[in-house]
Amino acid sequence: MQVLDAAHYLGTNVNSFCRDGIWSSVTHYTHENAFDQSLHAHLNPHLTLLLTGGTQEKREDGKYVRVAGDTVFFQAEEPHQNSNTLIGSKNFNLEFTPEFFKGFDLTEADLRNAVCHHPDTSFILLKAHCEQLFSGIASADATTMAVLSLVNDRARIHTAPPLWVSRANELMQDRWNEQITLRELSAATGMHPVTISKQFPRYFACTFGEFMRKLKVKRALVLMKDTRYSLTSIAYECGFADHTHFARCFKQLTGFLPKQYRKL
Numbered sequence: 001m002q003v004l005d006a007a008h009y010l011g012t013n014v015n016s017f018c019r020d021g022i023w024s025s026v027t028h029y030t031h032e033n034a035f036d037q038s039l040h041a042h043l044n045p046h047l048t049l050l051l052t053g054g055t056q057e058k059r060e061d062g063k064y065v066r067v068a069g070d071t072v073f074f075q076a077e078e079p080h081q082n083s084n085t086l087i088g089s090k091n092f093n094l095e096f097t098p099e100f101f102k103g104f105d106l107t108e109a110d111l112r113n114a115v116c117h118h119p120d121t122s123f124i125l126l127k128a129h130c131e132q133l134f135s136g137i138a139s140a141d142a143t144t145m146a147v148l149s150l151v152n153d154r155a156r157i158h159t160a161p162p163l164w165v166s167r168a169n170e171l172m173q174d175r176w177n178e179q180i181t182l183r184e185l186s187a188a189t190g191m192h193p194v195t196i197s198k199q200f201p202r203y204f205a206c207t208f209g210e211f212m213r214k215l216k217v218k219r220a221l222v223l224m225k226d227t228r229y230s231l232t233s234i235a236y237e238c239g240f241a242d243h244t245h246f247a248r249c250f251k252q253l254t255g256f257l258p259k260q261y262r263k264l
Contacts, residue, residue: 021100046095053089069221130255176215
């Protein structure tokens, strides 16, 4: 099995640089490299945010379908294999060296627990990527701050979320394009509406309405590269009243205007 060096991926790697022990890079998958299905691993733990396209991923614990808007954590030297990667797929990668963990007194487990359970991981990384594209390497501090904010936010919750949180999340994920009421959440979770209202921001890092808008924007990320759909039709498909409202929410959450994201 091949173990890849820092900031090296099986696609075409561009815009690689290191700051504060974090390697940042973008990987493109073209006709020449999208079909490389080699079993491989990476020297350091890393995060991959799928900007566009998608892939099928095989790990020791199972197989997964990854689509635009997904953020995936890989442990150091964790074997994995990709197949059926869509041509034109692009990933934003953050790879963490031993210097990063030492410099900020963190462990790989701290990082994994933070990014895998924070509901805004993908959006926070998208904003960091947007900063890099439009402000250059000088804005690399924004990437470090984004990662540390994920860890700090997660550290505020010292215990595992209660069962009602996962039940609420499942309902909202399944019905992302519907108008779910607080009473429906209460009935599905067995929790009083007042309790849900008070505790929701703690576990979802936003209000109920904001979380539903985030689900709609994540759906839009999947559709954005499909040229059969205009941006206006995507807005309606994802449950927004009009393109203006869609563009405003999309910009707020990702840092990009929809037309900027489509050009990535």
